[in-house]
Amino acid sequence: MQRRNLLKHLWAGTVLGGSSLLLNQSLTASSSEGKMTSPPRGLPRLKITDVRTIMTAPNGIRLVVVKVLTSEPGLYGLGCATFTQRAGVVQAAVDQYLKPFLVGRDPDEIEDIWQSSYVSSYWRNGPVLFNAMSGIDMALWDIKGKRANMPLHQLLGGKCRFAADLYYHASGRDFQEVEDNVRKAMEAGYRHVRAQVAVPGLATYGTRRTGRSAMSSVAGPADSGPTSPVDVWEPGAYVRIVPRLFEHLRSRLGEEVELLHDVHERISPAQAVQLCRDLERFHLYFVEDPLPPEENDHFPHLRRQTSVPIAMGELFNTQQEYVPLIANRLIDFIRIHLSQIGGLSPARKVAALGEYFGVKTAWHGPGDVSPVGHAAGLALELSTYNFGIHEGYVFPRETREVFPGCPEVRNGYLYANEAPGRREAGREVPVSFG
Numbered sequence: 001m002q003r004r005n006l007l008k009h010l011w012a013g014t015v016l017g018g019s020s021l022l023l024n025q026s027l028t029a030s031s032s033e034g035k036m037t038s039p040p041r042g043l044p045r046l047k048i049t050d051v052r053t054i055m056t057a058p059n060g061i062r063l064v065v066v067k068v069l070t071s072e073p074g075l076y077g078l079g080c081a082t083f084t085q086r087a088g089v090v091q092a093a094v095d096q097y098l099k100p101f102l103v104g105r106d107p108d109e110i111e112d113i114w115q116s117s118y119v120s121s122y123w124r125n126g127p128v129l130f131n132a133m134s135g136i137d138m139a140l141w142d143i144k145g146k147r148a149n150m151p152l153h154q155l156l157g158g159k160c161r162f163a164a165d166l167y168y169h170a171s172g173r174d175f176q177e178v179e180d181n182v183r184k185a186m187e188a189g190y191r192h193v194r195a196q197v198a199v200p201g202l203a204t205y206g207t208r209r210t211g212r213s214a215m216s217s218v219a220g221p222a223d224s225g226p227t228s229p230v231d232v233w234e235p236g237a238y239v240r241i242v243p244r245l246f247e248h249l250r251s252r253l254g255e256e257v258e259l260l261h262d263v264h265e266r267i268s269p270a271q272a273v274q275l276c277r278d279l280e281r282f283h284l285y286f287v288e289d290p291l292p293p294e295e296n297d298h299f300p301h302l303r304r305q306t307s308v309p310i311a312m313g314e315l316f317n318t319q320q321e322y323v324p325l326i327a328n329r330l331i332d333f334i335r336i337h338l339s340q341i342g343g344l345s346p347a348r349k350v351a352a353l354g355e356y357f358g359v360k361t362a363w364h365g366p367g368d369v370s371p372v373g374h375a376a377g378l379a380l381e382l383s384t385y386n387f388g389i390h391e392g393y394v395f396p397r398e399t400r401e402v403f404p405g406c407p408e409v410r411n412g413y414l415y416a417n418e419a420p421g422r423r424e425a426g427r428e429v430p431v432s433f434g
């Protein structure tokens with residue numbers, strides 16, 4: 001291929017809202033191009049020539065990114081496969097099993113690749129295999145967007161909104177510190193804030209420690225366990241303090257700011273009912289994960305007992321788990337962790353189902369979702385009518401250096417990076433169509 005034509009076909013970065021992992025390792029013409037048979041009119045047929053996993057931890061959080069290379073020189077896609085707690089097994093699933101299964105296939109066949117990968121191991125589901133499949137799936141959507149020379153949200157139906165509204169995480173050791181942090185978020189432009197407070201002397205979720213429990217003074221970390229607890233979790237103390245936190249916040253901040261709270265699946269069904277009822281008068285935007293997924297059968301009872309909007313599902317492993325909760329109108333927001341259920345393709349289907357039942361999207365999106373995953377979620381959010389909220393995460397400098405073209409946080413919104421992509425004198429410049 002002539003250099004001029006080669007450069008014409010080189011696309012640096014990704015159309016997943018502009019997240020491009022530019023590691024100076026891929027924009028070279030593949031030598032493994034196969035001969036194309038019966039090329040269709042229009043776009044040339046492609047083959048997958050290589051699949052790579054990229055492990056990075058720019059801020060101490062292990063991120064897994066999958067890179068799918070194609071027979072078109074320089075055309076590749078990126079996808080998020082981050083299962084930060086078990087990153088190595090995801091890497092093995094991609095490198096040892098999905099790569100040999102997919103090299104040589106047509107990357108345009110996204111749905112068929114997803115379905116055939118799903119049954120390729122016979123035993124399926126689970127965070128390892130689905131994160132691996134997610135890396136492939138998002139990368140294939142990325143490739144298709146680049147092929148079409150469109151931002152991904154255009155392929156998915158076009159923009160419904162200019163950006164995605166974010167919610168900010170505010171926490172504190174006491175009510176005043178939480179209030180101060182909510183105010184800081186509001187001053188930065190956020191209209192939605194999640195509030196979590198520490199339980200004095202006890203462990204909880206979403207806050208820094210306030211100090212060890214009384215029992216911990218005699219037990220070091222090496223001694224921790226059921227007979228010598230270090231961080232004691234007491235659900236009773238937790239469900240008593242949370243309503244008092246929101247009473248404090250509403251009395252100081254008024255009703256205008258949207259407040260959220262994450263239970264993090266840690267209380268009994270009876271406590272969940274009581275807590276949600278106690279929180280009703282504070283008009284929360286949603287209460288997240290009031291029950292663990294093992295207690296899904298309690299949702300009809302919870303729903304009958306409270307009017308609090310419920311967000312659920314970051315621990316779900318498959319898209320099928322959402323169906324009964326949506327179809328029976330038992331929840332209000334789906335907390336899909338995109339890579340956990342296999343990528344953008346299944347998340348898109350669940351979002352479409354939710355549209356018919358008044359259920360909105362609220363993808364799970366803290367720091368253990370890579371910027372590629374955030375960008376994929378953002379592409380769906382921009383084009384999904386029943387979008388609800390995007391979990392806010394301000395990408396640290398080190399992360400933005402590894403992932404140039406990150407979606408941008410401004411005034412409490414997440415914006416896709418819409419800078420045009422180009423290649424200049426051999427230097428890679430991130431594309432961002434999204």
Ligand code: MG
Pocket residue numbers: 262264288289314
């Ligand atoms: Mg959560």
